[in-house]
Amino acid sequence: MAPILEINNLFKNYGSVEILKDINVAIEQGDFLVLVGPSGCGKSTLLNCIAGLEPITSGKMAIDGQDMTNVSPKDRDIAMVFQSYALYPTMTVAKNITFGMKVRGIDQAVQDEKLAHVAKQLQIEPLLNRKPGQLSGGQRQRVAMGRALVRDPKLFLFDEPLSNLDAKLRVEMRTEIKALHQRLGASMVYVTHDQIEAMTLATKIVVMKGGVIQQIGTPAEIYNRPANLFVADFMGSPAMNLIPARTKANGKGMQVEIARKDGDPIMLTDTRNRDLPENVIIGVRPEDIADASIARAGETQEADCMIDIVEPAGADTFAVMQLGGKHVTARLHSETSAAAGASQRLTFDLGKVSYFEPETGLRLN
Amino acid sequence: MTKWLEENTPKLVLAPSFIIVLIFVYGFIAWTAWVSLTRSRLLPKYEIDGFIQYDRLFASPRWDTAFTNLFVFGFLFIVIAMILGLILAILLDQNIRTEGAIRTIYLYPMALSMIVTGTAWKWILNPGLGLEATVRGWGFETFTFDWLVNPEMAIYTIVIAAIWQSSGFVMALFLAGLRSVDQEIIKAAQVDGIPTWRVYTAIIIPSMAPIFLSAFIVLSHLAIKSFDLVIALTGGGPGYATDLPATYMYAMAFSRGDIGQAASSAMIMMMVVFAIVVPYLYSELRSKDG
Amino acid sequence: MADMSYTPTQTGSNVGKIALRWGLYLMLGLFALFYLMPLFVMITTSFKSLEEIRTGDLISLPREVTLDAWRTAWSGACTGIQCEGVRPFFWNSVLIAIPAVFISTLIGALNGYVVAQWRFKGANLFFALMLFGCFIPFQVVLLPMARMLGLMGLAGTIPGLIFVHVIYGLGFTTLFFRNYYVSIPSELTKAAKVDGAGFFRIFWSVFLPLSLPIIVVTVIWQFTQIWNDFLFGISFSQAGTQPVTVALNNIVNSTTGIKAYNVDMAAAIIAALPTLFVYVVAGKYFVRGLTAGSVKG
Numbered sequence: 007m008a009p010i011l012e013i014n015n016l017f018k019n020y021g022s023v024e025i026l027k028d029i030n031v032a033i034e035q036g037d038f039l040v041l042v043g044p045s046g047c048g049k050s051t052l053l054n055c056i057a058g059l060e061p062i063t064s065g066k067m068a069i070d071g072q073d074m075t076n077v078s079p080k081d082r083d084i085a086m087v088f089q090s091y092a093l094y095p096t097m098t099v100a101k102n103i104t105f106g107m108k109v110r111g112i113d114q115a116v117q118d119e120k121l122a123h124v125a126k127q128l129q130i131e132p133l134l135n136r137k138p139g140q141l142s143g144g145q146r147q148r149v150a151m152g153r154a155l156v157r158d159p160k161l162f163l164f165d166e167p168l169s170n171l172d173a174k175l176r177v178e179m180r181t182e183i184k185a186l187h188q189r190l191g192a193s194m195v196y197v198t199h200d201q202i203e204a205m206t207l208a209t210k211i212v213v214m215k216g217g218v219i220q221q222i223g224t225p226a227e228i229y230n231r232p233a234n235l236f237v238a239d240f241m242g243s244p245a246m247n248l249i250p251a252r253t254k255a256n257g258k259g260m261q262v263e264i265a266r267k268d269g270d271p272i273m274l275t276d277t278r279n280r281d282l283p284e285n286v287i288i289g290v291r292p293e294d295i296a297d298a299s300i301a302r303a304g305e306t307q308e309a310d311c312m313i314d315i316v317e318p319a320g321a322d323t324f325a326v327m328q329l330g331g332k333h334v335t336a337r338l339h340s341e342t343s344a345a346a347g348a349s350q351r352l353t354f355d356l357g358k359v360s361y362f363e364p365e366t367g368l369r370l371n
Numbered sequence: 372m373t374k375w376l377e378e379n380t381p382k383l384v385l386a387p388s389f390i391i392v393l394i395f396v397y398g399f400i401a402w403t404a405w406v407s408l409t410r411s412r413l414l415p416k417y418e419i420d421g422f423i424q425y426d427r428l429f430a431s432p433r434w435d436t437a438f439t440n441l442f443v444f445g446f447l448f449i450v451i452a453m454i455l456g457l458i459l460a461i462l463l464d465q466n467i468r469t470e471g472a473i474r475t476i477y478l479y480p481m482a483l484s485m486i487v488t489g490t491a492w493k494w495i496l497n498p499g500l501g502l503e504a505t506v507r508g509w510g511f512e513t514f515t516f517d518w519l520v521n522p523e524m525a526i527y528t529i530v531i532a533a534i535w536q537s538s539g540f541v542m543a544l545f546l547a548g549l550r551s552v553d554q555e556i557i558k559a560a561q562v563d564g565i566p567t568w569r570v571y572t573a574i575i576i577p578s579m580a581p582i583f584l585s586a587f588i589v590l591s592h593l594a595i596k597s598f599d600l601v602i603a604l605t606g607g608g609p610g611y612a613t614d615l616p617a618t619y620m621y622a623m624a625f626s627r628g629d630i631g632q633a634a635s636s637a638m639i640m641m642m643v644v645f646a647i648v649v650p651y652l653y654s655e656l657r658s659k660d661g
Numbered sequence: 662m663a664d665m666s667y668t669p670t671q672t673g674s675n676v677g678k679i680a681l682r683w684g685l686y687l688m689l690g691l692f693a694l695f696y697l698m699p700l701f702v703m704i705t706t707s708f709k710s711l712e713e714i715r716t717g718d719l720i721s722l723p724r725e726v727t728l729d730a731w732r733t734a735w736s737g738a739c740t741g742i743q744c745e746g747v748r749p750f751f752w753n754s755v756l757i758a759i760p761a762v763f764i765s766t767l768i769g770a771l772n773g774y775v776v777a778q779w780r781f782k783g784a785n786l787f788f789a790l791m792l793f794g795c796f797i798p799f800q801v802v803l804l805p806m807a808r809m810l811g812l813m814g815l816a817g818t819i820p821g822l823i824f825v826h827v828i829y830g831l832g833f834t835t836l837f838f839r840n841y842y843v844s845i846p847s848e849l850t851k852a853a854k855v856d857g858a859g860f861f862r863i864f865w866s867v868f869l870p871l872s873l874p875i876i877v878v879t880v881i882w883q884f885t886q887i888w889n890d891f892l893f894g895i896s897f898s899q900a901g902t903q904p905v906t907v908a909l910n911n912i913v914n915s916t917t918g919i920k921a922y923n924v925d926m927a928a929a930i931i932a933a934l935p936t937l938f939v940y941v942v943a944g945k946y947f948v949r950g951l952t953a954g955s956v957k958g
Contacts, residue, residue, distance in 0.1 A: 059851050078377060080857035092852035096870035105866070106856035153856075163855075165848075380860040381779035384771050388831055389787055395809075395828045396794040399802040406804065415804075462689055475944055476693045479700075482940035482947065483933050484889035486906045490913050490929040491699040494706065494922055495719065505718035539696065543948050596798050599891035603910055617892075620800045625896065630804060637800040648796045652789075 008071030010035045010193040011056065011161060016065030018048075018055060018217075025051050026217045029065070033195075033210060038187050041197045042204040043214035044240070049197045050165055052214070056195060057163055058082050070160050080109075085154035086163040089170060091146045093138035093153075100125075100134040103152045124156045144175050151186075164196040168203065180206060201241045205229065213237045232360060235367035238289045244337070247290045249330040250364065253282045262288060262356075267312070267328045274307040276356045279371045286370060289360035292324065295336035297344070298351035306353040316346050325350065400641065407634035415630050424635035434636065437614040440526050441643075444615065445594035447530045448537075452590055453583070455534065456541025461571060463542070464549045474546070477539035485536065489603025492532040493519070522612035525605050529597070529613055532604055537593060541586050548582035549575060584651065591647050595640055616640045707731060707927040714922055730923035734931060738924050740911035743900070747928050750908035754888055754935075756819050757904055761826035762883040768827070769834020769879060770872065774864055776835070777842035778850045788839060795832035802829075803896055810897060817899035825897060826887045833886075834879050837950070841875040842868065874946070881943055882950035885936050905932045 009032040018026035026048045033039045041049040054060040056067065058079040067075050074082050085106075093102050101108075103124060104117045125131045128148045138146055147167065154162055167183075168176045184207055187194055198204055204211050205225045213220040213228060213236075221233035232238035238246045252263045259277035266272060298308050314333075315326040318340065325336045325344045336352060344350040361370040376383075407424050409416045428434050459477060463470055480488060495501045498517040506514040518524035552575050560570045598617035605613040607622070614622075616636055624633035702719055707730050709723040717724070736746040776788045806825060807816070815821030845868070853863040894904040903911075909932045913925045940947050 054851070057851070057855060059854060076374075078374070079851075079854045080859075084855060086852065086855045088848040088852055090846050090848050092846065092848035094849065094853070094867050096867075105853075105858075109857045109862060153852075157856075377859065381775045381781060381784075384860070385775050385784070385787055388768060388772050388791070388835070391828055391831070392787075392790055392794055395802065395806070396797060397790070399805040399809075400797065402805040403801050415808075459692060462685060462692075465685055467685075467689065473689055473693060475941075476696050478944070478948065479937065479940055480696060481951065482885060482936045484891065484906050484909075484936070486889075486891050486910050487929045487933040488699075490909060490925055491703050493913070494926065495699060495702055497922075500714060500922065501719055505720060508718045535696065535699065540951055544952060547952060592796065598800075599906070602891070602895075603913065606914065617798070617800055620803070621892075621896070624804055624807075633800075633804055637798070637803065640798045641801045644796060644798050652792065652796070 008068070009033060010037070010070055011039070011195065012066075012068045013056070014066045016052075016055065016067065017063045018051060018060065019063045024217055026055070026062075029219060031212055031219070031222065033193060035193055036191045036209075037193055038207055038209045039193075039195045039212065040204040040208035040210070041195065041212045041214060042199065042201055042240075043220075045199055047214040048217040049199075049212075049214050051217075053163055053165055053195060053197045056161075057084055057086055083160045084163055085157040085159040085161075086165065087150045087154050087167045089166040091138075091150040091167075091170075093146055093149055095138055098135050098137060099130065099141070099149050099152075102138065102149055103156050106153065106157055120156050120158075124152045127155065128152050143171055144179070147171060147179060151183075155186075155190075160193065162192055162194040164194065166197055166199065169198070169200070183207065202243065205241070211241075213240060215240075230358065231369070232289070233369050235287065235289075235362050238360060238362070242291065244292050244324065244335045246360070247292065247295075247329075247332065247334040248362070249288050249290065249332050249334060251286055251288045251330060252284055253286055253361075254284070255280070262286075264288070264330045269312075272309040272311075272329065274309065274354055274356060276359070278357065279361065282361055282370055283363065285364055287362040287364050289362060290334075290354060291358065292335045292337035294355040294358050295334070295338075296353050296355070297338050297342050298353050299343070300339050300341075306355050308351060308353050310349050311352050313344050313346055313348060313350050316344055403634045403637055403641075406630060407638045409631060411631040411634065413628040413630070424631040425639075428632060428635050428639070431632075433611050433614060434616075434619055436611055437616050437619040437636075438639075440613065440615050441595065444526055444530055444533070444597070445591060447527070448533050448594050449587060449590045451530070452534050452538045452541050453586055455538040456586065457545050457576075459538070459542040460545035460549055463546055474539075474543070477542055479539070480536040481540045483536065485597075485599035486603045488532055488536050489600050492528065492535070493604050496528050496531075519605065520609055522609045525609060525613045529601055529604055533593075533597065533600055536600075537590065541590070544582055544586050544589075545579070548579040552578055588648060588651050592644065595644055616643075703926045703930055707734075707923050707930060709923055711919070711921060711923060730921065730927040731931075733921070733924045734912070734927035738912045738921070738928060739915050740903075740908045741900075741915065747905055747908050747912070747931055749901075750903050750905045751931065753819060753898075753902055754905040757822045757826065758884055758887045761823045761830065761887050762880055764823070765827045765830035765834045765883055766876065766879050769831060769836075770838045770869070770876070771864065772831070772835040773838025773840075773842050774868055776839045778845070778847060778868075779860070788835070791832045791835050793832075794829070795836065799829065799892055803892075807896065817897065817902055819902050822893060822897055822902070822904070825893050826890065829893075830883050830886065833882060837875055837879045837882070838872070841872065845871065877943065877946045878950040881939055881946050884939060885947070885950075888936050908932075 012032040013029055016026060016029040017024065029052060031039070041052060043049050051060060055062050058074065058077060062075065065075070066073065069082055069084070094105060097105065100121060104121055107117045107120065125134060128151060130145065130148050130152060133141060133145055133149065138149065141149065150167070168179050171179060180203060187207075196207060208225050210222065211225055211228045212222050215236050221228055221237045228237060228241055232241065232246070235248060238248060249264055254261045254263070256275070258275055260275070260279050260282050262274045262276055264272045264274070311327045311329070313325045313327050317324040317326070321340060323338045323340050323342050323344070325338050325342070327334050327336070338344055362368065363370055405417065405419070406415050408419045408421065410418070410420050410423060463473060467473065496516070496519040498504070498520060503514060503516040506516070518528045556574060557570060560574055565573070596617060597615055598621065601607055601613055601615055601618050607614045607618045616639065620633050620636040620640065623629045623636060705721070705723055706714060708726045708728070709717070710725065710727050710729065713724060734746055736748050737744060738746045740750070772791070776784050810816045810821045810825070813821075815824060849867060850863055853867050858866065889906065890904065891906045891910070894907045895910075898904065898907060909928050912928050
């Protein structure tokens, strides 16, 4: 079966400015693709190109095996949910949802039936005769979803649909979208700048920066094996600790040396990796630094560290220290004995660390 | 084909307007500019003959009067209308209960045709039966107010009528400007104990610079285009004492049959407008892009 | 200490405040008189007989109200050799204004819709060219326009005047609609495109229903401009096709017979009535048009 969406060598320029550079992505039926990156990275432009709302400069794009490169949005069999919801202000909720079908000349009876079905699914039946101006943010969001759902398209496109909602509602709607995706088995492309949204929703993530794809992968791949320093830093909260270090081969593997503010450097031994250059940046997730007293299984190495700040956050307690000239955060158990200004014995899980080349920022292991 | 049509509909929709503007605005300006460089009289000629029309124009005492009048009229009209408009706006900004009604009264002349305005003021300023006669009837036998028929003073009657018509509009502009000033700044000044008049002179009015500029542009534009008012109020007279470039141009074009003079005077008007409007439009469009 | 010295100043300033308040209202009232006086004089004069005008004074109310002047102004006053009053010219103005307002508003709406929502290369240049056209003194197009109307066979006709008003109104109508539509998020257009609607469908179903306020502003602006126009009217009309402003001017300056000031005033009020009516009924929109036409954006 052909991929539901396939993009090959896509370039997009505004005048002489390159917005998107050599984009190649493909997803299968039922995939939930999330385009994530900081603002201005080109993710929304890419979504608009997929929708056909922006012409592309060069490259090819196919939906369900059919070439769509020069096809107008209405013939791409897509539906889209916008950041501002873009509900037609003068139409009722019902008319908003059926407008697309009306334009396409679909039978009134079919329209009514589909409207009723979608309204029930999204629990917006009582709102059908209201105008968008009379709805709350969350209700508008639902109507915008309804307008997309009723079309039953090959591909759903979402352009930061949750960014205008307050924090609590955003989490609720996120869960609902996930449930919807699982129930419908539909193919979706979703743009967000929120890496948590990306991680929770996606079956496949594309991380973008400056119009270039940095990495494509499952959420686990992106999280555990970031392709470069940018992805490592962008995905995850608190961010991955990126610490300058020196390595040297020894009998068991590589010896990793991390400078400390006061005292001797920390020496850790990594038995899994070989042939690392002398200067590297080691990337350690906060959860891979733990209390030695509550040690876990894994390829752990222990060291004493001077804790500068302790931030209790309920389930976890974050401890901040200085290593290799950087602030390093450890996600410790809430019952940790770590205290600011005191030394604490910590374990580093070297089985999960990433190494990056300091100049290029590329992953080494 | 349908694809092409679909993609180019917006351009096709703009095309007629674009062509019309190109021909009827820019083409016509070019035509007038061209003809102003020829010896055209009753009929247009198209052989360029230098600046002869402009030489004639600036040698003409009538144009001299018209051009001088433009600056006298324009200066007084703009300055007084702005001051009056500002005063009215500030007076109205003091939580006046009947503000809506008063604003309506101040602004209604703007809805009238200049011809109507001219007709009304011509009657009021008529020395035989108007204001002069009325005041004399009250017992002030020596009162004279004959500006309308006095070549030295007639231009000021046009200033009066023009101010009557447009100052309410300036007030509306300024009032909108006053209301758009950040209320928190004003509150902060009041908390600091700064007197109201100082709040106006030191904070509010300086922050309205763009509104002053807008008002200036609109009023100067009105002044240069003033034609109807002169025709209705004085007919350009006595003699040609109240001619403005607009009436001069019209007289040359339609009663004297001197197309060359009409074209060259129109070009001068246009240049005066451009000198004022182009920098303004340029800065407006630029600031929009940014 | 501070409190004791503070209290008397407060009462003192209260008295001053009340006096200031009265002064304020007095000033506002005087200015109101200044603006109302000409209208008052026009109305009272129009109801006086010529006899009373010659003997009475400007500001007095008519001793005997007569409608003669109104009757004459409407259907008997001379505008040159013709003596039919302003009636035929009033209808000329109606015939010119209604189609010209309608057409220029419609085209302006479409233009504004394109410039604001369907941006393409050159659309901004187009808008700048249009905007500029709003500011030219019309004298600069008067001569070639007269010739062009002749070439098109429209010289001295009502369609000719409609044509002229549409063309030179487009700049403003485009500006009004563009500034209105530019504030509508472009996502709305995108959503409608994805929904399958085309250029005209989006305009008709999505934008037009949103446009009532700006249509009112534009229609009022255009109507006032066209109704009150004199320059185009006098330049491009002939005996039977003159608009009411030209007829009014002709009546006032007519040299035949004695000067009938009451008829002049009645004719002037008739000429002013439609725009005054619009102003009274929809003053809010009128002011919005004025300020929008002068302050860009």
